[in-house]
């Protein structure tokens with residue numbers, strides 16, 4: 001272990017990829033995560049039946065490095081192939097149709113947040129620590145402040161992997177170098193998790209753009225047998241970006257009613273009775289306008305912004321950005 005101390009903000013795919021890469025060089029890494037769990041938008045909500053995947057639904061592996069990571073995750077039983085019986089609606093773009101033909105799909109096993117498993121190494125992870133400020137101590141070191149008045153450090157380098165607007169809030173007070181983060185656009189997404197008492201009468205396991213309101217609907221977590229024995233038919237619905245923007249401040253009950261109504265219209269049948277239903281609002285879900293480079297350096301290369309939003313809207317973009325930020329930090333601190 002070297003004496004170099006690194007702080008990573010965020011324990012999603014980007015933050016954990018950066019942490020694991022730096023840990024392997026012997027650096028002393030601490031990850032700060034505001035939530036109780038790891039994985040960020042690779043999210044699984046625990047219910048009385050089992051876990052609903054209410055964030056990312058599947059991953060693609062177009063980049064060779066990420067494809068190798070998926071193979072590693074499969075060997076850990078943390079990932080598996082997924083080939084649902086898919087219906088695609090009229091709003092599916094020609095590019096999406098082309099990708100559907102080419103891509104293999106993978107899910108975390110038994111639930112999405114397990115996909116980060118191979119990255120969790122013996123570095124320090126402080127959960128339920130929301131970082132509110134990065135303080136520059138001198139030209140080479142930084143302290144972090146959290147929402148409970150804690151102060152941590154000094155750190156020789158910091159990598160911030162929160163969604164773009166939250167990263168901008170932390171970094172823009174430090175330097176104008178981070179101003180381009182303000183040009184990144186991320187769309188919100190309302191997610192509904194519905195546990196039906198009897199199977200929804202449809203031939204499909206997943207629907208892409210079935211209606212203007214719903215961009216995605218799928219049987220959740222199909223590989224978790226125990227979940228499916230307890231819960232006859234669990235579905236996750238994702239509202240489209242436009243619908244989510246228009247209903248961003250609606251209450252959960254109204255969102256649930258509207259989106260289940262849209263699902264009923266799409267499937268053309270009376271929906272089965274609900275055992276339970278809940279909703280989750282992702283304020284920053286999918287990148288619409290990315291930064292266009294794999295990470296953003298500032299403070300002499302010691303404070304780096306990373307995350308899916310640097311390159312795109314997918315988990316593999318997060319993995320690549322986390323790796324790239326870690327390599328940039330190694331270049332700065334070790335050469």
Ligand SMILES: Cc1cc2nc3c(=O)[nH]c(=O)nc-3n(C[C@H](O)[C@H](O)[C@H](O)COP(=O)(O)OP(=O)(O)OC[C@H]3O[C@@H](n4cnc5c(N)ncnc54)[C@H](O)[C@@H]3O)c2cc1C
Pocket residue numbers: 009010011012013014015032033034035038039040041042054055056057058059060129130131132161162163166189191238282284285286306307308309313314315316317318
């Ligand atoms: C509804 C939805 C559907 C999606 N579907 C797909 C899909 O099918 N396929 C796909 O590839 N991708 C999908 N995505 C996108 C995918 O989830 C993301 O690209 C990827 O998970 C982003 O990883 P990340 O590490 O960059 O960011 P995140 O996963 O957002 O991780 C950032 C972490 O930082 C933490 N954090 C934020 N601020 C602070 C702070 N101040 N202090 C401490 N911690 C902080 C957050 O809690 C979070 O854990 C979807 C996303 C959503 C929301």
